[in-house]
Amino acid sequence: MSEPDAVRDLAAAAREYETASERVDDVGQERLEACRDAYRRFRDLLDRYEDTATGSGNFQAFTEFQGAVATLTTDLDDDVPKRETFEAVDDDLQQRRLTDSDFERARRDLEPVGDLVSRLDDLEAAREAYIAARRDARRRLDDVESRIADLERLVRLGDADLDAPVEELQGPIETYNEAVGEAFRTFRSEQSAREVLERIQRADAYPLVSFQSPPDELLEYVRTHEAGEAPIPKLLEYADYSASKLDHYVADTAALKRAVATRQTYLERLDAGPVTVEWPPPPADHLAWTTRAYQSVVVGFADESVVARLRAVRALTRRDDYATLRDSALARDQLSETERERVASGAVERDLAAAREERDAIERALEEYGGL
Structure with a gap:
């Protein structure tokens, strides 16, 4: 090289x-x-x-x-x-x-x-040119290390069995995702906006659950106004009313317009996405931690059947072949036909070897020229 x-x-x-x-x-x-x-x-x-x-x-x-x-x-x-x-x-x-x-x-x-x-x-x-050259070398080293990680991933996925029974992971995950999505839609449409938003606000205690916390003014409104006892769809309907029509349904039309009408997009986008499991799934240890956090939130709006499906997803992480099946799922989902051909031809291995040589050469140079 x-x-x-x-x-x-x-x-x-x-x-x-x-x-x-x-x-x-x-x-x-x-x-x-x-x-x-x-x-x-x-x-x-x-x-x-x-x-x-x-x-x-x-x-x-x-x-x-x-x-x-x-x-x-x-x-x-x-x-x-x-x-x-x-x-x-x-x-x-x-x-x-x-x-x-x-x-x-x-x-x-x-x-x-x-x-x-x-x-x-x-x-x-x-001196300035030398400092700049060291900085550029470190940046190039970061780029090369990222490339190495990508190539190593291609090699690993290229070795995956595309015929492996990935449905043994996919089935339980899809079943849970469908169940939790339906449970949240029911919760959102039937329970009061106050209850729904307070549940979401309490999810802040679980960093692995990515619900966006309700805006302070909106949360304060549903807590202190009678309209907060209405479900979110009804609250959104109110927000679309004219002031004269809305006056027949709420005591303080200006407060509703101020707190709700400006947050319609937030309310409309509320769904179970933050407690669903992605496909292909994350590594086993990550999935185990996230499903534990999900359960603490899901029990607040879903019944035991949904929680049982979530536990079934967590049980997948204890399978001896979880990593193998996950790699197969990733390969099916992420590898293009061209990438598969490059792996099969040995081109990726050659690129990986060259990238590793470049990384080692830069590291040696940074060490050799580090004392000026």
């Missing part, structure tokens, strides 16, 4: 950072920083005084400039790199009269100093 792009980019960034570090270390970072500070201050003086210190029109600016340059040069530490360059430029500027060409020459003479202190900028750029 050729070297992954993420590894090649990280290695190159690490080399650039190491080279930039060595070039700074050859001079010394503190010495370079002192030199850069002096260089910037010198360039600033040239920029600030070029218009006023040239010619013969502003003697005060002229003397200020020469004095500032002399002070800057005199204050330089003896070990500042390129100190002799600063001194030579200072000497050239200590004339009786300065022109634009003197300032241009000073900038030109300072260019070697600029080139030297640019090593600090190069180091910072190399």
Whole structure:
């Protein structure tokens, strides 16, 4: 396998950072920083005084400039790199009269100093590039690990027996789903909105049950108004009435409109979906936990026959062949004909091997280039 792009980019960034570090270390970072500070201050003086210190029109600016340059040069530490360059430029500027060409020459003479202190900028750029390369490598590693998981799933499902008796799982699950759906529809249409919404609100105690809790204003309304004793379908019917018609059925039409009419979509969508079992089903341990949580909620609106069907679904998780049958169900449901052919031809196994090699190479690179 050729070297992954993420590894090649990280290695190159690490080399650039190491080279930039060595070039700074050859001079010394503190010495370079002192030199850069002096260089910037010198360039600033040239920029600030070029218009006023040239010619013969502003003697005060002229003397200020020469004095500032002399002070800057005199204050330089003896070990500042390129100190002799600063001194030579200072000497050239200590004339009786300065022109634009003197300032241009000073900038030109300072260019070697600029080139030297640019090593600090190069180091910072190399550091940022190295950090970005490590970040990109980690992101690529995450992508590769996700691909590995997908390919491993294809291999597992590709080995599944498509003729396995998955109906032994599907039958009990469908029977329960139909029963709990019918029980909830009856509960929703016959019991008061107050009872139904309070039951759903209590389901919040079970995180594995994904009922959306009733909006606070709606729950408060059905608890404190007589209309809350009506079933949800009747409450929705009221919400569609005009204010004048509604006035014959409820005492406070504005309160009903405010609390119910704006939540019609929530009420209309209430069903047993959060306590039904998906197909293909989840892994055995997950299904065992969810069905226990479901039972705590289902007993609040369904009879014992429905609860018995739910227990029958939970019993499926204790079958020795549950995982095998589940894989077969997943294969039937999720594998396309093309994916089955790729598994059979060995293409998926080859892709998996390549992905694992790339993952290992990136992990090694992150470890190798992790100490810069």
